Amino acid sequence: MATRLQFENNCEVGVFSKLTNKYCLVAIGGSESFYSVFESELAGVIPVVKTSIAGTRIVGRMCAGNKNGLLLPHSTTDQELQHIRNCLPDEVVVQRVEERLSALGNCIACNDHVALTHPDLDRETEELIADVLGVEVFRQTIAGNILVGSYCVFSNRGGLVHPHTSIEDLDELSTLLQVPLVAGTVNRGSEVIAGGMTVNDWTAFCGSDTTATELSVIESVFKLREAQPTAIVDEMRRSLIDTYV
Amino acid sequence: MAPKKPRRKIEQSENSMKSKKGHNLVDFDDKLTHMATQSHKRPMKKRPTPMLTFSSFARCNLFSLPKFCNSSSSSPSTNSFSEESAISQRKNSKKVEETESSSDDYDDDEEDEVEDGTVQVDFEFFDPKPGDFHGVKLLLQRYLDNYQWDLSGFVDLILAQTTVGTVVKSAESEEDADDSDGDKEGADEEELFAVITALNLGRYQDNQCIKELKQYLLGVCKEDSTKVKLRQVLEKDARDAGLLVCQRFANCPYQVVLKLYEAVFDEISWATEDEPTQVLRDSFRFKHYLVITKILENKAQLLQKTVKRKAVWAEPVIYMKQEDEILHEMSSWSFKFELSAEELAPPEFKGYKKLGLVMLIKAEAIAKFLKKLKSSVETL
Numbered sequence: 312m313a314t315r316l317q318f319e320n321n322c323e324v325g326v327f328s329k330l331t332n333k334y335c336l337v338a339i340g341g342s343e344s345f346y347s348v349f350e351s352e353l354a355g356v357i358p359v360v361k362t363s364i365a366g367t368r369i370v371g372r373m374c375a376g377n378k379n380g381l382l383l384p385h386s387t388t389d390q391e392l393q394h395i396r397n398c399l400p401d402e403v404v405v406q407r408v409e410e411r412l413s414a415l416g417n418c419i420a421c422n423d424h425v426a427l428t429h430p431d432l433d434r435e436t437e438e439l440i441a442d443v444l445g446v447e448v449f450r451q452t453i454a455g456n457i458l459v460g461s462y463c464v465f466s467n468r469g470g471l472v473h474p475h476t477s478i479e480d481l482d483e484l485s486t487l488l489q490v491p492l493v494a495g496t497v498n499r500g501s502e503v504i505a506g507g508m509t510v511n512d513w514t515a516f517c518g519s520d521t522t523a524t525e526l527s528v529i530e531s532v533f534k535l536r537e538a539q540p541t542a543i544v545d546e547m548r549r550s551l552i553d554t555y556v
Numbered sequence: 557m558a559p560k561k562p563r564r565k566i567e568q569s570e571n572s573m574k575s576k577k578g579h580n581l582v583d584f585d586d587k588l589t590h591m592a593t594q595s596h597k598r599p600m601k602k603r604p605t606p607m608l609t610f611s612s613f614a615r616c617n618l619f620s621l622p623k624f625c626n627s628s629s630s631s632p633s634t635n636s637f638s639e640e641s642a643i644s645q646r647k648n649s650k651k652v653e654e655t656e657s658s659s660d661d662y663d664d665d666e667e668d669e670v671e672d673g674t675v676q677v678d679f680e681f682f683d684p685k686p687g688d689f690h691g692v693k694l695l696l697q698r699y700l701d702n703y704q705w706d707l708s709g710f711v712d713l714i715l716a717q718t719t720v721g722t723v724v725k726s727a728e729s730e731e732d733a734d735d736s737d738g739d740k741e742g743a744d745e746e747e748l749f750a751v752i753t754a755l756n757l758g759r760y761q762d763n764q765c766i767k768e769l770k771q772y773l774l775g776v777c778k779e780d781s782t783k784v785k786l787r788q789v790l791e792k793d794a795r796d797a798g799l800l801v802c803q804r805f806a807n808c809p810y811q812v813v814l815k816l817y818e819a820v821f822d823e824i825s826w827a828t829e830d831e832p833t834q835v836l837r838d839s840f841r842f843k844h845y846l847v848i849t850k851i852l853e854n855k856a857q858l859l860q861k862t863v864k865r866k867a868v869w870a871e872p873v874i875y876m877k878q879e880d881e882i883l884h885e886m887s888s889w890s891f892k893f894e895l896s897a898e899e900l901a902p903p904e905f906k907g908y909k910k911l912g913l914v915m916l917i918k919a920e921a922i923a924k925f926l927k928k929l930k931s932s933v934e935t936l
Contacts, residue, residue: 319702342704499689499708520708 313515313530316348322498322518323506325464329371329416330509330516332423332467333378334399335359338368352514360398362391365413371509375419375426375460380404380443384413406443410436417460420505422467425488427451427459449487454480464505466512469532471495471504493532497521510535678727679749679812681819684715688723691748695803699848701895701912703772710765714753714801719831720823720840721753724804724812750804752816754824756839757846758795769799773848773914776893785889789844789916796843797916798824802877813879814933821922844888845917849880852908853892874908882928883917890915 318327319341327338328349335353337346339361349359364373365386375382380403383392387407396405410433412418418429419440426446428437437448453462454473462473463484470492472484485492497507498518508517510533517526530536684692693711700707714721726747760766770790777783789797802816827840852874875881884890893912917925 317704320697320704320707322708344704501690 312352312513312535313517313526313533314348314352315517315519315521315526316345317519318345322501322520323503324516324518325371325504325506325509326369327371328509328516329374329376330511330514331357331377331381332511333357333403334376334381336370336374336381336395337361338370339363340368349516352516358398358400360395362395362398364391369414372414372416372461372506375415375421375440375444376403377421377423377444377446378403379423379445380406382415382419382440382443383407384415385409386413404443406439408436408439415460416505417458420460420463420465421446422465422488422490424467425449427453427463427484427488429457429459431457451484451487453484461503461505464508464510465490465492466510466533468512468534469493471497471508471529471532473502473504475502491532493528495525495528495532497525497529499525679724679809680727681722681724681815683718684721684723684751684753685718686715688715688748688751691725692723692751695748695751695805696801699801699803700769700772703768703896705768705772706763706765709763710769713755713760713763713765714751717753717755719827720820722751722816722819722823723748724750724808724816750802750808750812750816752800752802752820754798754800754820754840754842754845756795756842757790757797757799759839761794776912777891777914778893779891782889782891785916786891786914789846793844795839796841798840798842798845800845800847800917802879804877810878810933813877814929817879817929818926821926842919844919845922847880847883847887847913847915847917849913849915850876850895851880851892851911851913852876852905853911855907855909874905878932879925879929880913882925882932884913884915886921886925887915887917 316324318324318338321327327341327345329336334357335349337349337359346359346361353359362370364370365384366388367373373384373387381395381399383395383405385407392405392407399405408415412429412432418432420427421440421444424446426440426444426448428440428448428450430450430452432450437450440446441448451459453459454475454477456462456473464471465488467490469490470484470488472481472492472494474494474496476484476494481492481494495504496502497504499520499522501507501518501520507521508515508529510516510529513535515529515533515535517529521529682688689708689711692714693707696707696711699710726749755766757766757770773786773790774783777786800820802813802820804813804816824840824842828837831837831840854872875884891914893914895910895912
């Protein structure tokens with residue numbers, strides 16, 4: 312199910328929050344209503360953590376993570392790091408990355424299996440991503456934009472990319488990521504997809520300017536319509552077990 | 557070129573616009589070599605009155621060019637004004653003045669970096685259209701502080717009123733996008749520099765955004781006597797009241813501002829004659845204008861203590877938009893209110909606190925306001 316909300320009159324929900332299958336990070340400040348929408352959707356299923364990163368509220372753009380781990384920029388303070396480590400489940404590895412490109416959320420787009428990164432990312436960082444997040448890393452551009460983390464967003468079930476992505480690129484990316492992709496917009500024609508929304512395998516949060524058409528595209532490509540957290544486990548069981556001995 | 561009000565018979569063909577630009581570029585090549593041989597020191601390094609020169613960009617713009625806007629302003633039939641401002645930066649580089657601090661800059665200490673060439677910037681005035689949504693929304697983000705209200709609806713309202721209202725865009729994107737002409741309009745989306753409009757509070761009183769705006773104003777007004785007058789304007793006299801909205805990016809050159817105000821008041825008077833129905837015509841016969849804006853007030857004065865930390869200027873109030881000072885002088889009443897968002901003042905404004913200001917101006921005072929505005933721009 313996709314929910315529409317705003318952060319202090321700002322529809323860029325993906326900037327102020329980071330959603331994965333195991334946890335959710337939300338910016339502090341802003342009104343309680345922002346936090347409470349996340350809580351109402353996710354409470355009991357995954358922890359919703361209020362935090363800042365490097366003293367900023369743009370938590371969604373500063374960090375990159377999935378169910379296996381979370382990568383934080385070098386500018387994250389020790390208190391923030393500790394707070395996040397405490398609140399997140401133990402299986403999630405939280406790691407601070409020494410990388411010149413500190414807005415990791417803009418440079419890295421990932422789901423639980425694959426990551427797309429900024430072409431200029433350090434080799435050490437790339438290895439760290441593969442290690443901590445447990446993903447296969449590909450250096451890519453999206454519609455000529457190097458900030459892959461900003462212009463595309465994908466979960467384990469589907470993905471949404473910059474509207475000007477060509478068909479060839481779309482096919483190529485779809486093969487790399489092994490999920491269906493669609494070129495579209497969010498927040499009434501905004502091309503910065505990852506800034507306008509955040510998604511995991513069963514729910515999505517979009518800015519309140521998102522039109523009904525955009526929302527229906529999001530719900531169909533990310534397969535959110537009948538999604539419940541438990542349904543994923545059942546589906547995966549079916550696909551994982553191919554022979555009974 | 558997007559056509560402006562066709563009924564105003566704009567006779568500007570594509571060719572004439574292009575050749576005009578070509579002509580100006582040639583002019584600037586000469587100017588470039590001339591300027592390169594000169595020192596980079598600004599011609600007049602006097603401390604500006606904290607009025608009208610916003611930044612080095614504006615100062616350069618005002619001092620280095622001859623008067624160019626008079627030719628276009630003399631013909632009221634054309635609704636498009638093209639302004640050329642030379643700023644000393646490489647063309648196509650990121651617009652540094654836009655990415656500077658968001659608050660208005662009276663930055664006197666800013667030393668100019670070595671600058672390479674001159675860039676010509678054309679500011680073009682357009683009627684609002686639905687494609688301007690994101691640009692206008694960005695400008696109005698902090699209009700009511702961080703109050704949660706139907707901002708998108710408000711922006712839609714502004715864009716729907718094409719007869720009264722102007723947006724200012726840069727024409728740079730047109731020169732770059734030679735390959736994708738159809739894309740011209742789309743490229744302009746992010747280039748919106750200013751918006752001005754006047755909305756009749758009575759005509760739109762049923763819109764969610766206007767209701768919330770009225771609620772907000774009544775909520776922040778802490779002075780009872782003014783509140784009564786405010787309530788009168790918002791409720792009983794709403795049909796005669798216009799909300800004057802003017803928002804622009806921080807370094808907007810002052811000539812643009814002057815033209816904006818002239819444009820909107822011209823459009824209002826044209827609308828009173830040209831609108832198709834009597835109801836609409838009457839809706840533009842404003843008796844009052846309501847303005848919501850922000851100012852910086854000397855903290856020391858607020859606390860009524862002696863100024864401990866010396867502010868750069870010992871002005872009691874600094875107006876972030878200079879026309880606000882003229883409007884404030886002429887207002888029938890006004891009130892200040894605290895803003896909830898804690899914003900860090902830039903270092904030169906240490907002793908000041910940002911406050912909101914709401915004022916009501918009589919429609920009769922507008923002619924005087926425009927005259928004063930014009931003279932203050934011309935005395936630079």
